[in-house]
Amino acid sequence: MNIKLFFxxxxxxxxxxxxxxxxxxxxxxxxxxxxxxxxxxGSTVPSNTDNVKIGTAHTITITANAAxxxxxxxxxxxxxxxxxxxxxxxxxRIYVNSSNSSIRELxxxxxxxxxxxxxxxxxxxxxxxSSPPTKIYSTITNLNITGDLSLYSxxxxxxxxxxxxxxxxxxxxxxxxxxxxxxxxPSVSTLTMPTFSTPIxxxxxxxxxxxxxxxxxxxxxxxxANPVAISSGAVVNLSGLKATVNYNATNQTVYTTTYNNLxxxxxxxxxxxxxxxxxxxxxxxxxxVANLGAGLNHTAKLLTLGNTIKNRGTWGTTxxxxxxxxxxxxxxxxxxxxxxECTGETKTWDGTAWSGVTKPTINDxxxxxxxxxxxxxxxxxxxxxxxxxxxxxxxxVFKSGHTFTVANRLDVNTANFGIGSNGVLTFxxxxxxxxxxxxxxTGVITYTRNSEPMxxxxxxxxxxxxxxxxxxxxxxDTFKDDAQGYRGYKVDNGAWKAITDTEIMQPGVxxxxxxxxxxxxxxxxxxxxxGVPNNGPVAVPLSVWxxxxxxxxxxxxxxxxxxxxxxxxxxLGTLSFWTHNTPPAHIDDPANPDYNSQYYYNxxxxxxxxxxxxxxxxxxxxxxxxGLPAESDVDNKVPSGFIAAGQSFIVCSVEDYTVDGGDGYAxxxxxMRVVGNNTQFFKFRxxxxxxxxxxxxxxxxxxxxxxxxxxxxxxxxxxxxxNLYDGFVxxxxxxxxxxxINEATDYTIQGRELPFSKxxxxxxxxxxxxGNKPNVVRTFKIGIDHVDGDLxxxxxxxxxxxxxxxxxxxxxxYVFTSLDGVYNDRFVLKYTNTSLGIDKxxxxxxxxxxxxxxxxxxxxSKADNIKKVVVFDISGKIIFKxxxxxxxxxxxxxxxxxxxxxxxxxxxxxxxxxxxxVVFK
Numbered sequence: 001m002n003i004k005l006f007f008x009x010x011x012x013x014x015x016x017x018x019x020x021x022x023x024x025x026x027x028x029x030x031x032x033x034x035x036x037x038x039x040x041x042g043s044t045v046p047s048n049t050d051n052v053k054i055g056t057a058h059t060i061t062i063t064a065n066a067a068x069x070x071x072x073x074x075x076x077x078x079x080x081x082x083x084x085x086x087x088x089x090x091x092x093r094i095y096v097n098s099s100n101s102s103i104r105e106l107x108x109x110x111x112x113x114x115x116x117x118x119x120x121x122x123x124x125x126x127x128x129x130s131s132p133p134t135k136i137y138s139t140i141t142n143l144n145i146t147g148d149l150s151l152y153s154x155x156x157x158x159x160x161x162x163x164x165x166x167x168x169x170x171x172x173x174x175x176x177x178x179x180x181x182x183x184x185x186p187s188v189s190t191l192t193m194p195t196f197s198t199p200i201x202x203x204x205x206x207x208x209x210x211x212x213x214x215x216x217x218x219x220x221x222x223x224x225a226n227p228v229a230i231s232s233g234a235v236v237n238l239s240g241l242k243a244t245v246n247y248n249a250t251n252q253t254v255y256t257t258t259y260n261n262l263x264x265x266x267x268x269x270x271x272x273x274x275x276x277x278x279x280x281x282x283x284x285x286x287x288x289v290a291n292l293g294a295g296l297n298h299t300a301k302l303l304t305l306g307n308t309i310k311n312r313g314t315w316g317t318t319x320x321x322x323x324x325x326x327x328x329x330x331x332x333x334x335x336x337x338x339x340x341e342c343t344g345e346t347k348t349w350d351g352t353a354w355s356g357v358t359k360p361t362i363n364d365x366x367x368x369x370x371x372x373x374x375x376x377x378x379x380x381x382x383x384x385x386x387x388x389x390x391x392x393x394x395x396x397v398f399k400s401g402h403t404f405t406v407a408n409r410l411d412v413n414t415a416n417f418g419i420g421s422n423g424v425l426t427f428x429x430x431x432x433x434x435x436x437x438x439x440x441x442t443g444v445i446t447y448t449r450n451s452e453p454m455x456x457x458x459x460x461x462x463x464x465x466x467x468x469x470x471x472x473x474x475x476x477d478t479f480k481d482d483a484q485g486y487r488g489y490k491v492d493n494g495a496w497k498a499i500t501d502t503e504i505m506q507p508g509v510x511x512x513x514x515x516x517x518x519x520x521x522x523x524x525x526x527x528x529x530x531g532v533p534n535n536g537p538v539a540v541p542l543s544v545w546x547x548x549x550x551x552x553x554x555x556x557x558x559x560x561x562x563x564x565x566x567x568x569x570x571x572l573g574t575l576s577f578w579t580h581n582t583p584p585a586h587i588d589d590p591a592n593p594d595y596n597s598q599y600y601y602n603x604x605x606x607x608x609x610x611x612x613x614x615x616x617x618x619x620x621x622x623x624x625x626x627g628l629p630a631e632s633d634v635d636n637k638v639p640s641g642f643i644a645a646g647q648s649f650i651v652c653s654v655e656d657y658t659v660d661g662g663d664g665y666a667x668x669x670x671x672m673r674v675v676g677n678n679t680q681f682f683k684f685r686x687x688x689x690x691x692x693x694x695x696x697x698x699x700x701x702x703x704x705x706x707x708x709x710x711x712x713x714x715x716x717x718x719x720x721x722x723n724l725y726d727g728f729v730x731x732x733x734x735x736x737x738x739x740x741i742n743e744a745t746d747y748t749i750q751g752r753e754l755p756f757s758k759x760x761x762x763x764x765x766x767x768x769x770x771g772n773k774p775n776v777v778r779t780f781k782i783g784i785d786h787v788d789g790d791l792x793x794x795x796x797x798x799x800x801x802x803x804x805x806x807x808x809x810x811x812x813x814y815v816f817t818s819l820d821g822v823y824n825d826r827f828v829l830k831y832t833n834t835s836l837g838i839d840k841x842x843x844x845x846x847x848x849x850x851x852x853x854x855x856x857x858x859x860x861s862k863a864d865n866i867k868k869v870v871v872f873d874i875s876g877k878i879i880f881k882x883x884x885x886x887x888x889x890x891x892x893x894x895x896x897x898x899x900x901x902x903x904x905x906x907x908x909x910x911x912x913x914x915x916x917x918v919v920f921k
Contacts, residue, residue, distance in 0.1 A: 022046075025053040025074050032062045032088075048091055054078030054106070062088050062112065070095065071116075076102045082112030082140060090116035098123045098134045098152075108138040115144045122152030122164035135165040143173045151179070244281075264288045267440060344384060351394075362407055368394045374431075375399040380675070387411045388424055388443070400430030403556070403675045407436045410533065412443025429526075432556035432645065434673050438536035447529040447555045449646040453522035454515040461512050461578045461648040463551020464505035466531035471503040474527040477516035487514035491650075494546035508540035508668055510549035510648025512578075529555075529646070539665040542570060542653040550666045551648030558643050558672040560611055561690075564724060566669065569654070569662030574727035574749065576608040576650040577639050608650070611639040612727045614712035614751045615694055642674060654723070691715040693756050693789030695796060697829070699738035699766070700813075701780045707738040708785060710749045711762055711829060717751030718903060718915040725751025736780075737767040741824055753905075753915050756790060764798075764827035768820050782827070783813030799828040806833050850904050850916040857892040857904065857920070864908040866890055872903040895920070 024046040030037035033045050037060065046052050048067035054060060056075035062082045070092035071080070076099065082088050094116050096106045108114060122134045134152075151164035244261035247254060251268035258277040264270045265285040344363030348355040351370020359381065360366050366383035371394060374381065380403040388394055388411070398404050410433070412425050425443075427433055429450040435441075451460040462474060471488055472478070479487050488503070489496045490511050505511060515523050538553040548571075552558050564573045610617050616639040643649065657664050694712035699705070717725040720743060727749035729739040739746040741763040752760065770778065782798055798807045798814050802823075807814040848861045859869060865888050871880035879902070880895050899921040906914050 021049045021051060021069055023051045023053065024068075026055040026058045026060055026078075028055075029057075029059040029079075030061070032060055032066050033064055048089070051092075054080070062086050062110075065089075067091065072096065073104055073106055077105045077107075079107045079109060080114070082108075082110035082114060084111035084141075086110075086112040088112065088114045090114070092116070093118040093120055094136070095120045096122070096134050096136055103133055103135065105135045105137065108136065108140045108143065110139075111141045113142040113144065114140050115146075117145070118147040118150065119145055119166065120150045120152065121166050122150075133165060135167065138166075138168040138173070139170040140168075141171040143168065143171065145173070145175045149175055149179045267438075347383075349394075362405065368396050370394050372396040373399070374402040374404075380405070383407070385409050385411075394424055395426070396424060397426045398428065398431040398433075400428050401676065403432040403434055405434045405436070405675060409439040410435065410441045410443070410445075410535075412441075412445060427555060432676060433533055433554075434556045434675055435533075435535045435670060438670060441532050441535055444531055445533050445555070447533070447645070449527050449529065451525040451527065453524050456515070456517070456521050458515050459512040459578070460515070460525060461510060461549070461551070462505070462527070463510050463553060463646055463648040464507065464529060464534075465553065465555035465645045466529045466533050467507070468531050469505045469529050471499055471505050471511055471513065472501050474529075475513045475516065475525050477518070478514050479517050488512065491543075491547060491549035493543045494548075506540075507534045507553040508538040508550055508666065510551040510650075512549070512648070527646070536670060538668040539663075540668075541665055542651075542657075544653055544657070544664065545655040546653055548651050548653055548666065549648055550651060552643045552645055553668050554670075554673055555645050556673045557645060557676070558668065559674055560639065560641055560643050561613060562672040563643065563668070564613055566672065567651075567662075567666055568724055569660040570657045570664060571651045571653055571666065571723075572728075573722070573724035574610055574612045574652070575639070575643075576610055577647070578608060609639050610727045610748050611641075612749045612751070613690060613724045614714050614717070614726075614749050615692065615696075615710050616641075617696070617708045617710050617727075617748055619706070619708070691754060691789070693754075693791045693794075695787045695791050695829075696785035697738075697764075698783055698785045699736065699780060700783070701777055703777055705736055705780070707736065709738055709740055709747070709764075711740055711752065712750070713752045713754055713756040713760075713789070713791075715754055718753050718917065719913070720915060720917050721745060722751055725749070735768070735770055735773075737765075738782075739765045740829070741765050753913070756794075757911065757913060758794070758831040759911055760831065762829040763824070764829055765822070765824040766818070766827060767822045768818050770820055778819070779815060779817050781813040781815050782809075784809050794831055795833070797830045797833050799830055800826060801828070802826050806830075808833070848906060848908070848914050850906070850918055852918050852920055855893075855895065855897075855920065857895065857918070859890045859892075859904065859906055861888050861906070861908060864888075864910045864912065866906060867909045868907040870905045871895065872905070873897070873900060 022040065022044075024038045024040060026037055027039050028037060035043045035045055038045065046066070046068045048069065050068050052068045052071045053074035054071065055078065057077050057079075059079040059081055062080070063086065065087050067089040068091070071090055072095040080088070094106070094108075094114075096104050098104065119136065121136050149166060151166060244263055245259050246263040246265055247270055248263075248266040250266055252266070252270050254262075254264070254270050254272050254276060256272070256276050260278075261281040261283075262276075262278045263283040263285070265283075265288065267288060270284075270288055344361055344365070345356060346365045346367060347360035348367045348369055349372050351372075354360065359378070360383050362382040363384050364382075366381070366386045368386070368388045374397065379401075381398075382405045384406075385408040386404075386406050388396055404427070426446040427448065429448045433445070433447070445466065447465050449465075454460060460475075462471075475488075488499045488511060490499055490503075490509060491497065496512075499511065503511075513525075515521075515525065533555050534553045540548075540550050542548050560575060564571075564575070609619050651666065653664075654660075654662065692712055692714045694710060694714075696708055696710050699707040699709075712725075714725060716722075726742075726745075726747050729737065729746040729748045739748060740750045741747070742750055746765055750762070752762070764782075768778075784796060787794075787796070796809045798809055799805070800807065800814070800816060803816065848863060849859070851858045851860075857871070859866060866885040869880070869882045869885060869890055869892075870878060871892070873879050879897055880892060882890065897920055899919075902918060902920045904916045904918060906916070908914075
């Protein structure tokens with residue numbers, strides 16, 4: 001320990017503790033940081049040890065972060081105005097004392113933040129005369145009170161009162177302590193706040209908190225699970241004639257009192273205790289369940305109900321005098337309005353036809369009161385909300401390729417069926433349930449999913465679209481033994497971890513389960529998921545800088561592009577899908593001879609198809625003679641845009657998700673869900689969201705070797721590494737590998753910048769490791785699999801630097817032979833037939849540098865003059881542009897930008913383009 005430093009700190013604390021606090025009183029309206037605002041001489045302004053008093057009707061504006069010990073009124077009124085982004089810190093209290101002759105009012109205004117220890121309104125001691133009201137009005141955007149808010153209302157003689165009022169009419173207030181009323185009786189304190197994000201706790205006493213009785217028309221928003229706590233006789237009266245109380249969180253307890261207008265929003269259950277009275281408007285929003293308990297005494301003129309109430313059949317649609325509607329009491333004959341966010345009509349299927357003749361639309365509520373088969377009714381169905389009544393025994397089935405789209409809540413009454421039965425709502429393999437809004441579902445569905453055909457010892461990569469699914473129930477005949485247990489696994493910290501018989505599949509988590517052994521191969525597992533369908537946001541924690549097995553949590557397909565874009569700050573942008581192509585190869589382990597015949601098998605990493613925003617690549621078997629399937633068994637589908645229901649896949653998390661504002665989770669949302677495109681584990685589309693011009697190249701030989709790579713010129717990509725676009729190569733094929741190269745990194749998928757230039761050059765790498773393997777042909781082919789976009793009509797060439805050839809790939813595959821080795825400087829993909837070679841590529845790139853130091857960008861080109869420079873921020877917005885550089889060096893010193901990652905695009909006089917990402921700081 002540094003003793004000298006320690007004593008220095010102690011001395012500093014002692015010296016600071018002896019500083020005498022000053023009192024600053026405003027003498028006019030003005031800036032807090034202007035000495036002329038205050039009654040002191042010299043150039044001083046209030047600091048954190050000083051007390052501040054606001055003079056009569058003065059407005060003090062805080063334009064820079066400031067602090068003081070306390071704030072109070074010097075006279076009858078004052079104003080504090082905190083500018084946007086500014087923080088005023090008060091290390092003590094804000095205090096408005098009572099007056100025997102005048103109303104005392106302090107106003108807290110502005111778009112900034114006030115932090116204080118406590119607020120006192122009124123005097124803690126009883127007045128000796130009747131006092132006018134004492135008030136604090138606040139519209140400050142953020143008001144944070146670490147301690148108590150105390151409202152001291154008192155009574156003098158003959159019931160003359162001094163009322164204390166705290167009215168927070170906009171923004172958010174957070175209170176760490178209690179809201180205290182006076183300890184003398186009886187009196188009234190007034191509390192008015194639209195947003196309340198911490199619990200309200202009233203201290204012992206016989207005082208009260210009340211809304212104003214007449215004109216106040218704001219809403220008190222309660223955003224805490226148990227927002228109101230009362231002790232020792234304190235009273236809360238929230239029945240002001242125009243005021244509203246809104247419980248807007250998830251699963252809240254409703255305080256028992258009298259309300260004028262009561263709104264139950266947010267989600268989950270709102271639980272009532274003793275009888276609660278609502279005098280005017282009661283609104284129960286969609287997605288909310290009202291647990292009434294002892295009942296609700298509703299004398300309101302208007303009752304507005306959410307769809308969950310209506311769908312469950314809890315509420316009537318009319319009210320009559322003293323009628324009992326499922327524990328809801330109406331004491332007048334007002335009209336009840338049913339509002340479930342569905343603007344259409346109710347469509348009922350009776351087993352034969354829809355009411356109203358036509359099929360429902362997305363605006364209509366749907367009731368199934370009879371058996372339904374989508375295949376006999378023209379396919380897909382849309383609904384605003386849906387209810388399937390248990391008492392009707394309705395069997396509702398959606399066939400493959402059909403989608404049931406529900407905007408809001410799905411309610412399946414399955415009391416007589418339950419998990420393990422046939423269920424009443426079934427989605428066959430390839431059918432979809434799509435929900436648009438984040439509603440809570442009730443009841444059980446059956447969702448059937450057929451695996452891809454599996455080989456002996458093969459695995460299927462599963463994810464559950466429903467809640468509480470037992471993993472083993474998907475494949476109950478899968479092998480289990482005492483040594484390794486059930487042959488199912490998940491990924492834990494980048495490594496496979498065995499699951500148990502009782503493992504419950506978590507939403508968004510991926511699992512692999514081995515095929516049963518005593519079956520005929522190829523084998524397809526038919527899995528039935530039975531439970532409440534997942535809906536709304538799902539967040540899966542990621543193992544940092546590691547491989548993670550996650551999966552689609554919904555009973556519908558999701559967009560792979562949307563998933564990648566939403567999670568770009570947390571994962572590398574390449575998704576990997578298992579394709580079942582290569583049977584597991586037996587591996588002998590000399591150290592464990594007893595295991596050789598049973599357990600040691602290798603699963604090749606080359607059986608993962610890959611997808612990024614550029615597109616996807618397919619896989620094929622490695623080499624013949626290794627137990628490969630026939631061509632008809634090859635799973636050569638390309639994952640080109642959709643992730644099917646029940647499908648899991650592998651992602652790699654970033655090294656530090658905090659750098660770009662990630663949260664360390666893989667996040668799924670309803671916005672990613674798509675209609676249809678769910679008939680198999682890989683269903684493809686051509687994405688039109690981004691401009692793309694792509695070429696797929698294959699490396700093959702006559703004996704079945706196959707490796708595919710993708711190079712794409714895509715909107716948003718650069719010629720440096722991009723997480724969203726570039727997919728690293730898997731070196732899973734022990735015999736041969738094929739990849740593109742950029743900045744000394746090998747890629748299976750590589751994104752390149754737009755606009756496409758015919759002068760672009762892409763080095764290609766190739767490796768071979770056949771050893772002394774007999775009867776293997778060392779003749780290989782590189783050819784075009786397919787192209788799209790502008791490359792459909794673009795000449796495409798392959799340069800072989802060793803053979804000194806430039807080959808037109810449009811005329812056919814390029815044939816070559818090779819010895820074992822790694823060849824990263826042999827092949828170049830190009831779009832002209834001139835021969836430049838790898839040396840030229842590397843020398844041009846190395847002669848252009850982009851450096852940043854002290855917020856000055858220096859661009860130096862030793863190969864050619866710079867013609868044009870454009871600088872973008874990470875969102876793609878242009879923040880600098882120079883069209884006529886005409887020099888080999890450019891220095892940018894006046895760039896107005898915060899510290900961030902920027903993209904510098906340099907165009908040389910020769911037409912060469914280089915794009916570089918740098919950190920601007």
